[in-house]
Amino acid sequence: MSKEKKQKKPKIKLGRLEKREARVGYLFVAPWIIGVLLFLLIPLGQSFYYMWFNIRITPLGTNFNYVGTQNFTQIWLENPEFPQQLVTYIWQTVVEVPIITVFALIIAMMLNSKIKAKGFFRLIFFLPVIIVSGPVMNMLVSQGASSIPALNTQSVIAALDTFLPYSVAESIGELFSNMIMILWYSGVQILIFLSALQKVDPALYEAAKIDGGSGWECFWKITLPTIKPMILLNAVYTVIFLSSNEQNELINMIVSAMFSGTKEKGYGYASAMAWMYSVVITLIVLLFFLLLGSKKDVYDRMVKKRIREQKKEARLVKRIERRGRRNVKKIERARKKRNYRTYDGSGDD
């Protein structure tokens, strides 16, 4: 067996068709590879380098002045806005992600049910993703279109303030004032949930119905467990979206620091900000991963256990075989020396 393991797999020479297919495959992923190299890895490396410098870009060239961790200390000690915005961002993201995800799931389930003009409604919910981006969104927000006029946010805050700390109540109240905007952010998530819902085997629902399962029970026992990986996907997507859209104050701060002409700021300062921000985003993604990451279910555990048992049995069989072979050799040696005896002491002869 060990010899078998050591044996290399024979190289299979690709035929012309396979080679062509492989080339086409590389061709298809080439834009992604180029994109990642040009717009992710290289800038990532550059910004990591920049954050240790004070950088002045003059018309005659770029001056790098090594400052060590000074950019970081300046951000934390002399820019009170950054830590303040960071705390606000963390709080808002942690609260908004579940709201957006749950809303998207509800809408996706409604759109997946048997209703008239299903396609039209799907279009309506996806439309904000196409239209409401960048400057359009900024204009709508500045004109108060992101809030529900009939909703008295102050009353909500006052009501929450009776049993929650004011800062928490205020943050939740802010959510209500941005409710429409939050709902606008759900287009892509709705699509993802919709595709997941459509892949759930109808036979499962049929079987559950035959056994007398209600819609409520079907949701908790069939729908939710089946689409669980998509919940994590949507949560991560929402975190990334909220962290990098045009309404995000931190992104605006980083951009304005990057192009700021003042001597402390510039590319180095902005890079330090961006790296700290990305660490925070990673931690939030990790948090959602820990909360929503799929834990192995009972069936999965049973399958794994059975595989382990099978392996154990195989090992046992091998051990017995080895022992058998050893005994055979031992008997043969004894026979050659003519001192082989059976249990009753009579021997072979």
Place this chain on the structure above:
Amino acid sequence: MKKKVISSVLILATMIMSLTGCGSSGNGGSADTNGGADTVGEDGVTTEDITLTYWHYEDETTINLLAEKFMEKYPNITVETKLISDMSTDLSAAAAAGTFPDVFSGTDSDTALANMYWRDITEYVENDPETANLMATIEEYGIGKFDTDVRYAMPTWYQPSAVFIDRNVIEKLNLEMPRTDWTWEEMIQLIKDATVDDRTGMKYFGLGYYNRLDSLYGIAACSPEERAIKGEFGFNGEDFDLSYWAIGEQQFADLKLGGYVAPQQNTQEMEDWSGDWSTWFGASGHVAVFSEGFWSYQNLWGVDGYQETYGLDIVPYVTPNVVDEKEHNIIANMYMGGVSTSCQHPYEAYLLLKFMGWGVDGWKARLEIYNDESITNASGVALKHSNMPVPITLDEEVWEGYKALFPQDEDHKAYWDDYFDSITRPVPYGWYSIAGYWNFCDQYFNNLAIHDKVDQGVAKAADYTEEATEQANYYHAEAMISYFGPGGYNVLSDDDLAKYQAVVDSFAQ
């Protein structure tokens, strides 16, 4: 399959081409550089074909027409213009990409100085006879020199602060029009007298503002005997004294708290007062005095039919002085323009800067353009109604032509003439002329939200005077060392460096 491969290759090729397009960059500065081997004409201007780039904040149509006039004058020079949308973003991106303009006129001098965008143009300015006939404060206060001996920039676009009065409101309230060379106290009194709430209709407010009165007061308080203020926050060229600002700030806050100031546009207060959220107080017909930008007249009140529509009769008044002096300093918007350090043809670039800014020829070309109201910009507005600047030159011919662009009827001409005669001593806002001003505002003044606190009555302006003065001195000294010390232009003497360093050190302690 074959089709798929071909289409993939095409897509990839398109992507690579577009990416290459993104990455391409110009050569920065002059498009045609000839390594300084110019053939120079008698006037000192190159006879080679060159291209100069001019970036600006003005009306695009006006600047493009001016560029054409410049090219008519110098046929071998091609001028390419670009409107700046955000100075620090556009210029730092251009510097990074190697496409920095040869000449630019901007609003934030700290950005230009911190990154050494401007080159020394002292020699050109000092040897140019036309600069002798500019408004006196430019040379007297070294506007564009930033308290060094080197000239880095010149004011290119000037609009003075202005106070406007609605004569109709004054008449309705049975008040007397003030004299045109009024004092600060007379203005405050008029604001108070013109605030009338008879509870039968819309309340009359004494003041509507765009410019806060404390900004005006800082300069209006200038009395040469007391302290020669040449910048905001009581700046005298060496250090600050915010006690002047504090008086104006408190006075303005008291007016606001006393109900003498009209609500701002798009506020609940405005809706409560006028019944319409989006009303501008300047079109309400119920405000007597306006502390507005000069452009408000050109862009709105000065447009045919506007005043008739809203029942207004607007006349300009000079920002009054605290002491009763006819000729006094006034605060002003002054874009600073300079020749970039990367420019290959500095003299030609200086000529372009002058033509676009303060030059007599440039101004004559401007007047031609402004007088032809058939020429409109992209918004369909005649160019004289699109942020037209005020001449910095004192050339009589230019001024005669300029004054003619404003109302000439008997009722109004005297007001305008008096106004223009009183605005010959401009002092720019801090962000145009004081090193470190932005850092002070950004990191201290605005951070503490001093205006809001004083306006709401939760703090007194005087409480901040001492600390704010120390902070302002520190930020200025730090900026002077950084911009003009060995790490920057390196033009400060050892004594100056030691002086600024002492301020920084004493602050750190």
